[in-house]
Amino acid sequence: MSTEARQPPAQIALKIRRILGGKAGWNGIAVQFVFAAILGWIGYEIVSNARANLENQHIAAGFGFLRNNAGFDVNQTLISYTGSDTFLRVFVVGLLNTVVVSVVGIVFATLIGFIVALCRLSPNWLLSRIGELYVEVIRNLPLLFQILFWYLAVLAALPNPRQSISLFGLAFVSNRGLVVPRPVGESGFEAFLAVLGFGIVAALALRYHARRALFQRGHMIRIWPYVLGLLIGLPLVTMLVFGLPVTFELPQLKGFNFAGGSRIIPEFVALTLALSTYTAAFIAEIVRAGILSVHSGQMEAGASLGLSRGTTLRLIVVPQAMRVIVPPLTNQYLNLTKNSSLAVAIGYPDLVSVFAGTSLSQTGQAIEIIAMTMGVYLLISLLTSAAMSIYGWRISRSLGA
Amino acid sequence: MSDITSHAYVRRDLLNERPAPVKTTGFIGLVRTRLLNSPTNILLTTVGALLLWFTIIPSIKFLLVDAVWTGKDRTACLTENAGFVVGACWPYIQAKLPQLIYGFYPEAERWRVNLTLALSVVLLVPLLIPRLPTKGLNAGLFFFAFPVVAFFLLRGGGITGFGLSWTAGLLQLFADSITGGGHVLLSLGKTSAIAPLLWVVGNIVVLLGTAISWLIFPLVWLREQIQGTGQPVWADFAVTAVVVSLIAFVLGGGLRTGWRALASSIAAFIAIAIVIKLMGLDHGGLPVVTTNLWGGLLVTLVVSVTGIVTSLPIGIALALGRRSTIPLIRIFSIAFIEFWRGVPLITVLFFATYMLPLFLPGNFTVDGLVRALIGIALFTGAYQAENVRGGLAAIPRGQGEAAAALGLSWWKTTSLIVMPQALRHVIPNLVNSFISLFKDTSLVSIVALFDLLGSLRASFSDPKWSTPSTAFTGFAFAGIIYFIFCFGMSRYSLFVERRLNAHRRN
Numbered sequence: 001m002s003t004e005a006r007q008p009p010a011q012i013a014l015k016i017r018r019i020l021g022g023k024a025g026w027n028g029i030a031v032q033f034v035f036a037a038i039l040g041w042i043g044y045e046i047v048s049n050a051r052a053n054l055e056n057q058h059i060a061a062g063f064g065f066l067r068n069n070a071g072f073d074v075n076q077t078l079i080s081y082t083g084s085d086t087f088l089r090v091f092v093v094g095l096l097n098t099v100v101v102s103v104v105g106i107v108f109a110t111l112i113g114f115i116v117a118l119c120r121l122s123p124n125w126l127l128s129r130i131g132e133l134y135v136e137v138i139r140n141l142p143l144l145f146q147i148l149f150w151y152l153a154v155l156a157a158l159p160n161p162r163q164s165i166s167l168f169g170l171a172f173v174s175n176r177g178l179v180v181p182r183p184v185g186e187s188g189f190e191a192f193l194a195v196l197g198f199g200i201v202a203a204l205a206l207r208y209h210a211r212r213a214l215f216q217r218g219h220m221i222r223i224w225p226y227v228l229g230l231l232i233g234l235p236l237v238t239m240l241v242f243g244l245p246v247t248f249e250l251p252q253l254k255g256f257n258f259a260g261g262s263r264i265i266p267e268f269v270a271l272t273l274a275l276s277t278y279t280a281a282f283i284a285e286i287v288r289a290g291i292l293s294v295h296s297g298q299m300e301a302g303a304s305l306g307l308s309r310g311t312t313l314r315l316i317v318v319p320q321a322m323r324v325i326v327p328p329l330t331n332q333y334l335n336l337t338k339n340s341s342l343a344v345a346i347g348y349p350d351l352v353s354v355f356a357g358t359s360l361s362q363t364g365q366a367i368e369i370i371a372m373t374m375g376v377y378l379l380i381s382l383l384t385s386a387a388m389s390i391y392g393w394r395i396s397r398s399l400g401a
Numbered sequence: 402m403s404d405i406t407s408h409a410y411v412r413r414d415l416l417n418e419r420p421a422p423v424k425t426t427g428f429i430g431l432v433r434t435r436l437l438n439s440p441t442n443i444l445l446t447t448v449g450a451l452l453l454w455f456t457i458i459p460s461i462k463f464l465l466v467d468a469v470w471t472g473k474d475r476t477a478c479l480t481e482n483a484g485f486v487v488g489a490c491w492p493y494i495q496a497k498l499p500q501l502i503y504g505f506y507p508e509a510e511r512w513r514v515n516l517t518l519a520l521s522v523v524l525l526v527p528l529l530i531p532r533l534p535t536k537g538l539n540a541g542l543f544f545f546a547f548p549v550v551a552f553f554l555l556r557g558g559g560i561t562g563f564g565l566s567w568t569a570g571l572l573q574l575f576a577d578s579i580t581g582g583g584h585v586l587l588s589l590g591k592t593s594a595i596a597p598l599l600w601v602v603g604n605i606v607v608l609l610g611t612a613i614s615w616l617i618f619p620l621v622w623l624r625e626q627i628q629g630t631g632q633p634v635w636a637d638f639a640v641t642a643v644v645v646s647l648i649a650f651v652l653g654g655g656l657r658t659g660w661r662a663l664a665s666s667i668a669a670f671i672a673i674a675i676v677i678k679l680m681g682l683d684h685g686g687l688p689v690v691t692t693n694l695w696g697g698l699l700v701t702l703v704v705s706v707t708g709i710v711t712s713l714p715i716g717i718a719l720a721l722g723r724r725s726t727i728p729l730i731r732i733f734s735i736a737f738i739e740f741w742r743g744v745p746l747i748t749v750l751f752f753a754t755y756m757l758p759l760f761l762p763g764n765f766t767v768d769g770l771v772r773a774l775i776g777i778a779l780f781t782g783a784y785q786a787e788n789v790r791g792g793l794a795a796i797p798r799g800q801g802e803a804a805a806a807l808g809l810s811w812w813k814t815t816s817l818i819v820m821p822q823a824l825r826h827v828i829p830n831l832v833n834s835f836i837s838l839f840k841d842t843s844l845v846s847i848v849a850l851f852d853l854l855g856s857l858r859a860s861f862s863d864p865k866w867s868t869p870s871t872a873f874t875g876f877a878f879a880g881i882i883y884f885i886f887c888f889g890m891s892r893y894s895l896f897v898e899r900r901l902n903a904h905r906r907n
Binding site for chain 2: 036125152373377
């Protein structure tokens, strides 16, 4: 007679229940069944209604329209585009315009945001009050209001090109937008770029090597002279050999408008101004909260180790603050990108404006066009949140170690 | 001991008074310690003062000093007529004020808008002051009674039935849609590979629909009887009042403890009857003002209040769904929330304007304002869901476990124990969402609704008032209104936050 432990019963029913209904069991399965039936019914209604409505309006469903000629012009294009190009190209043009305004907006918003945050944290009473005033005023006014304010009030009040405001004779501001010198690539441009790229890669490799030496063997290697040489000296030498890589074409006033230079349309200026100042107010609050979240004992501990104030900030306070700052900061960048869709209100040709606006009214393909537009933004935000989860995972891993 | 005192030096005369320490409080102290205490700080203070000098002074000059206060048209606000560089052109705001507040709402009916605003203030202010009693009644009036009254006040129109007719209609629609679903399954079954299965399921569903329509037959019959009488609204009202009061009485505990429920039910129905009588809902109500005539601040407030009232229940439902143990509901909630949070509001409004009409049956049109409201409610609901979820996560597990140990069901645990605590936790976040909702209402001007910003923009194109300072004046006026609302809400949220965290203050 063996007295080995008996196998537990198979519990197949339990396992099925668990898979189908989760922790809620048979009740859960029933609820899910009803829920799925309702969802299916709603989905069926939507599809059948949409099909009937499209038939009534004589619109062919599907993405075939993307190959048709658009037949309208876009006043800011990064890639070559004419009215005879397809709707697919309109989509790409709009997407690129969205990307441009978002990237420029993010750069300026970060700059202004950090400056305002430093103002608010400043021991100077007046500056901290000014920072507070900025944040309160900007945050409590709608973004669309600010965009329209810059576009309809401020930029429209600027003089016409003949009396435009000159910025050191290089750039000109008028109600037609901003005219800046245009860079023109010369013969040495490719060589210059290649050398610059090499310099950046080599500098990064040096830094990596120095950090390894410091962390693993405790050797301090002074690398900044070499880095400086690689980043500035080498390109300078290249310039001497091959000649100037870029020359600038200055704008000249000819008749009623400017010739030469590149024109930045007023819509872009208004949108970038509004987006960056608006988001900067939120970024300032995030940065301030992040820096205040580092305990003051950290600063004192750094001082007691004999580190200078700058070194303490750079090595102790800022890395800890960044951990708090980065996730909401990324969220603000995402918000800025989504908010750039307000361009449609002033006619800046971004994705929503040229694709969900003009193309939609020309083709009537509401379902496809709005789905594509929403899909782009959804993809961007899902990618960002995935990146943030990886960041959070790395932070928690480094804290655990 | 004694030789210590004998050797110790004892001072016999008073020390001279030292000068008072440098003052570190008050205005002088502030200037000394935080403005001019070091060369860097002096430089920063100068920079700040210059900044203020070049922003604040011109603004005040524009708004007050150089402003024109009276006039009939643009000529009053032109520099050559006024004799000085003209700042704000206030007569323009005076002339456009009705349009900025009411839009094209007929002038004779504007008292209805004023009455609605007054009602909302009367109900909202006591709700916001924590010390005042009867929060439950107040909240019920604001969140349930006020929207209905406001709808009939602002839009006008009457009712043709009451609770019983509506219930009968809804149930009939339900039975019809189930039967319809069964027929669809049967017709699909003719061409499908799993035909027998579909046939069986379809027949069962059709049977279910027929059974329900038989079950509700008495209700439908009663409705027809009521419609046959001379006063359908009042007959229906009486029947509904009797039925609901009886149900309240029985559920409240019958003869022993049900009297209180009965009394409150009767009181509620008397109040409803008074409202119906006052507004004449039983015979057509007030003249209808269609929503395309609405505009200005009215639309801004309607959109934001509707958004606030509808987004919270959606948010709570989605937050609970996201924490549900049932996989399908959880997955659906996550997908729903992440979808709406991932797209910009303007695409949601485009979706509601262009795509939603395609999804509805062809004979069914939705008002433009209602479409925007649906889009905004879903969008804000997803954000509120994340706020509420944050509150739910902050409640210790022990609370739910204690409730389970007392034998409370899931619904009772959630509604009596967990949710009240969770919502209290996140009031500041909810108010912050309301602030961004209020700001986002300006986006409806892009889909051809004239809210405050849209009306403002429309008023710029009036040639009668086109002067160089018109745009700045208009933006100053609208900006002040937006700022007052948003700043007020954010201060209130700070106040509530401080009150909730009173125990943590040292």
